Amino acid sequence: MALVASALVDTPLLPPMSSVEDVAAALERERYVADRSLAVTLFLALRLGKPLFVEGEAGVGKTEIAKALASALGRKLIRLQCYEGLDLATAVYDWDYPRQILEIRLAEGEGRANDARERIYSERFLIKRPLLEAIAGDGPPPVLLIDEIDRADEEFEAYLLELLSDFQITVPELGTFRAAIPPPVIITSNRTREIHDALKRRCLYQWIDYPTVERELAIVARRLPDVPARLARSVVAAVQALRRDDLFKRPGVAETLDWAMALAALGTGELDEAAIEATLGVVLKYEEDVTRVRADLLPQLAAEAARAG
Secondary structure (H helix, E strand, O other): OOOOOOOOOOOOOOOOOOOHHHHHHHHHHOOOOOOHHHHHHHHHHHHHOOOEEEEEOOOOOHHHHHHHHHHHHOOOEEEEEOOOOOOHHHHOEEEOHHHHHHHHHHHHHOOOHHHHHHHOOOHHHEEEOHHHHHHOOOOOOOEEEEEOHHHOOHHHHHHHHHHHHHOEEEEOOOEEEEOOOOOOEEEEEOOOOOOOHHHHOOOEEEEEOOOOHHHHHHHHHHHOOOOOHHHHHHHHHHHHHHHHOOOOOOOOHHHHHHHHHHHHHOOOOOOOHHHHHHOHHHHOOOHHHHHHHHHHHHHHHHHHHHHHO
């Protein structure tokens, strides 16, 4: 059990990310195209030992920040995917009940049942779930991703306060686990509900918006270097036009990449009305949006794509 809590500031286990430019360059090497604002906030989160709370629409690259950071740091990524009903046994720790029962029965057979009941609540039988695993290890800490916190219940959100305040978790049967070196923490939210101020106060904040045309083209070029530049420009122009419309769910960067890959796989050289209609299911995920685009927007999208290509 790690017993000492310390700040992340100037820890020798941190890699050389001594400036905002170092952070931006590290993300770039991991094919994550970050704007200046994100690089600054991420640098400060690492330097100050603060969690980074990232909000934005689905599919704009929030989760990818944690993946890119873990890879850039050479650290393990521990991901906790949040959902309604998430509890401590899934997120923090649980006991290996079958092994505990077996230990008790073996002890009873040897006439030492009282001893066994004391020993079963030890680390031998403790199952470390993502949050405990992230703070209870030795050596360089992993990157902890708490993904889509807005999907979890408010009760679980309140539980995170102890972790984010002191990077410690209390297991009643064993005591308190404290991180010797607090891990970098990325928390994401799609803003389906508001997150309590008490949680946000413990974090640095970053909003990730839909990218500009130039940045989205850069993302496609970095992530999909084999996609022809002309096709990439057409896809980005069409996606940008879709986002300006009143759709139920506007496509994110993830859909842009999927669409470009799908069209390239089909050997599509020109994004015309026929190609757009045939592949709408790649970029739009709701029937109402597909119907609207087919009925009203195909000529406009094809024109936008042709001008960009």
